[in-house]
Amino acid sequence: MILIMPSPFRLDLTRRMTYRPTTRFILAWALGFLLFAVALGATTSTPNVISLASVSAVTADVETGELLVAKHADAVMSIASITKLMTAMVVLDSGASLNEWLPIGGWESKLGKNAYSRIRITSQARRTDLLRIALMSSENRAAYNLGLNHPGGIGAFITAMNAKAKSLGMTRSNFVDPMGLSPDNRSTARDLARMVTAAHRYPEIRDYSTTRQYTVRFRAPRYQLGYGNTNPLTRSSRWNVLLSKTGYLKESGRCLVMVTEADGQVVAMVMLNSLGTRSPLGDAGRMRRYLETGARGNVAKAARDYERKMIRSYGLETSLEKSLETSSKTSLKKPAKAFTKGQNLRG
Numbered sequence: 232m233i234l235i236m237p238s239p240f241r242l243d244l245t246r247r248m249t250y251r252p253t254t255r256f257i258l259a260w261a262l263g264f265l266l267f268a269v270a271l272g273a274t275t276s277t278p279n280v281i282s283l284a285s286v287s288a289v290t291a292d293v294e295t296g297e298l299l300v301a302k303h304a305d306a307v308m309s310i311a312s313i314t315k316l317m318t319a320m321v322v323l324d325s326g327a328s329l330n331e332w333l334p335i336g337g338w339e340s341k342l343g344k345n346a347y348s349r350i351r352i353t354s355q356a357r358r359t360d361l362l363r364i365a366l367m368s369s370e371n372r373a374a375y376n377l378g379l380n381h382p383g384g385i386g387a388f389i390t391a392m393n394a395k396a397k398s399l400g401m402t403r404s405n406f407v408d409p410m411g412l413s414p415d416n417r418s419t420a421r422d423l424a425r426m427v428t429a430a431h432r433y434p435e436i437r438d439y440s441t442t443r444q445y446t447v448r449f450r451a452p453r454y455q456l457g458y459g460n461t462n463p464l465t466r467s468s469r470w471n472v473l474l475s476k477t478g479y480l481k482e483s484g485r486c487l488v489m490v491t492e493a494d495g496q497v498v499a500m501v502m503l504n505s506l507g508t509r510s511p512l513g514d515a516g517r518m519r520r521y522l523e524t525g526a527r528g529n530v531a532k533a534a535r536d537y538e539r540k541m542i543r544s545y546g547l548e549t550s551l552e553k554s555l556e557t558s559s560k561t562s563l564k565k566p567a568k569a570f571t572k573g574q575n576l577r578g
Contacts, residue, residue, distance in 0.1 A: 280300070280521070280527065281300060281517060281518065281521045281527050282517065282528045282529055282530045283302055283502075283514045283517060283518070283528075283530065283538075284506060284510040284514055284530045284531070284535065284537075284538055285503055285504060285505040285510065285511060285514050285538070286302075286303060286306070286308070286484070286503060286504040286538055286541045286542055286545065286547070287302060287303040287304065287306045287308060287419070287420045287501075287502075287503040287504060288300065288301075288302045288500075288502045288503065288514060288518070289301050289302070289420040289421055289423070289499075289500070290493070290498050290499070290500050290518045291424040291428070291498060292497075292498055293428050293431060293490060293496075293497045293498060293499050294497065296428070298424075299496075299498065299522060300522070301420070301421070302420075303542075303545075303547050304420045304421040305403065305419050305420075306419060306420070306545055306547055307417050307418070307419055308417060308418070308419070308503050308504055309414040309415075309416065309480055309482045309483035309504075310411065310417060310418050310478060310483060310503065311411045311479050311480040311486055312369045312371075312410070312476065312477065312479070313411060313418075313477075313478040313486050314406060314408070314409070314410065314411030314416045314478070315366060315369065315409070315410065315476060316426055316427065316430045316436070316440075316476050316488070317396065317406055317426060318365065318374050318377060318388075318392065318409040318410075319365070319366055319436050319439070319440075320426075320429065320430055320436070321381070321388060321391045321392050321395055321409075322358070322362055322377050322381070323362075323433055323435060323436070324391075325382070325391075327358060327380075328358065329357070329358050329359035329362070329435075330358070331357065331358050332355045332356065332357055333356060333357070333358055333361065333377075333380045334353065334355055334380075335350055335351065335352055335355065335356065335372065335449075336352065336375075336376060337352045338372075338375065339379075339385070340375075340385075342408055342412040342413055346371040346372065346375075346410065346412055347371075348370060348371055348372035348373075349456050350370070350449070350456070351449070351452070351454070354449045354450065354451055355449060356373075356376075356447060356449050356450075358377065358380070359435075360373075360448075361373040361374075361376055361377055362377060362435070362439060363439040363442060363445060363447075364458045365377065366436065366440040366476065367440055367442045367445065367458065367459075367460045367461070367475075368445075368458040368459060368461055369461050369476075369477060370458065371410045371412060374409050374410040375409060375410050377409060378408075378409035385408075385409070389406060389407060389408065392406040393405065396418075396422075396426070399425050399426060399429050400422075400425055401422040401423075401425055402422070403419045403421075403422055404417065404418035404419070404422045404423075405417050405418075411478060412480070414480055414483065420503055423488055423501045423503075424499045424501050427489075427490060427499040427501065428490075428499050430474060431473065431474050431499070436474060437473055437474050437490075440474050440475045440476055441460070441465050441472050441473065441475055442460060442465075443459070443460050443465055443466050444457065444458070444459055444460070445457070445458050446458070460475070462475040462476075462477050462487065462489065462512075463512065464489070464515065470491060471491055471492050472490070472491050473492075473497065474488075474489055475488070475489040475490075476488050476489070483503070483504060484503070484505055484506065484537075484541070485504070485505045485506065485507065485508060485511050486502060486503050486504065486505075486511065487500070487501075487502045487511035487512070487514075488501045488502070491515070491519070493518070493519040493522045493523060494519075496522075498522075500515055500518060502514045502515065504541055505537070506533060506537035507533075510534045513530070513534075516528075517530075
C-alpha cells in the first residue's frame with residue numbers, strides 16, 4: 232500500500248535529514264496515518280469500488296477462499312432462511328436414511344405461528360423430499376420436521392448446527408432453530424461464505440437447492456404438492472447456479488447466497504439485508520459484472536436509501552471495500568485441523 236501525500240507534505244528522503252520540528256511532526260503524522268490505513272485494510276477494503284443494494288455482501292473464490300468483493304463482511308446480522316443450508320449439512324452428516332418416511336409433526340415452538348405451510352400435520356414424507364423442498368422452496372415445516380426427527384429431537388439438532396458452525400470456523404455465528412424463523416439466527420457475510428463453500432461440497436445440497444420444480448408425494452393420507460425454486464436465477468439461461476438459498480424476515484431484509492461462475496471462477500456470493508425481492512438478484516449481477524468487466528453498477532434510489540438507513544442503524548461505515556491484505560486470501564479456509572490430506576475448498 233502506497234500513500235502519496237499532497238504536495239506541501241511530500242518529503243524528499245534523498246536530502247539530508249535536517250527537518251525543522253514542524254516537518255518532523257508532519258513526517259510522524261504521515262507515518263502514523265500510513266500504519267492506520269494498513270491496519271484498516273486488513274479488515275476492510277477499497278471504498279467506492281462497486282455499488283450494491285445489500286447492507287453486507289461478499290464474493291469469494293470457492294477454491295482459494297480469496298475475498299474478491301467484501302462489503303461490511305464482518306457485520307453480524309439476522310440471516311433468516313439462509314439457516315437452512317446449515318440444517319441440510321447437519322441432516323446429511325447424521326447419516327440418517329434419506330429414503331426414510333417421517334411423520335409430520337405440528338409446531339412445538341411459537342416460531343411456527345406465522346409460518347405458512349401446505350403440508351398436512353400427521354401425514355408422512357420421505358426425508359429426501361423434505362430436505363429438497365426446505366432448500367429449493369424454503370418450506371419451513373419441512374425444515375422443522377427434519378430437526379424434529381433427528382436423534383434427540385430439536386434441541387440436539389440445534390446443538391449439532393452450532394457445533395458444525397464452529398468446525399467451519401464460523402466464529403461470529405449462532406443458530407437457534409432449523410428453519411431460520413427466529414431473528415436470533417445470526418451470522419456475518421464472511422462466515423456465511425465459509426458455510427456456503429462447505430455446503431457446496433455436498434452433492435445433495437447442490438442438486439436439491441437448484442431444483443427448479445418438484446412434486447412431493449405424501450402418504451397417510453395420500454396427496455401431492457408442487458414446489459418451485461425461490462431463486463429465479465436458477466431458471467435463467469444466463470446463470471449457472473450451482474447452489475442457492477434465499478431468505479427473508481422483517482429483521483433480516485432480503486437475503487441470498489449462491490455458488491455460481493464469474494470471470495472463469497467458481498465463486499460463493501453472499502448478500503444480506505436488501506430492500507426488495509429483486510435487490511439481491513441485482514447485486515449478484517453487479518458483482519459478476521464487476522469481476523468480469525470492472526463495472527461499478529448502479530442501485531435504484533429506493534434500495535439505496537434503504538441500504539443507507541440500515542447501515543446507520545447497524546452503526547456501520549458507508550464505504551464498500553475490496554480486500555487488500557494477503558490475510559484475506561486465506562480468511563475463508565477451514566482451520567488446518569479440519570482438512571484431510573489433499574483437501575481444499577473445491578466442492
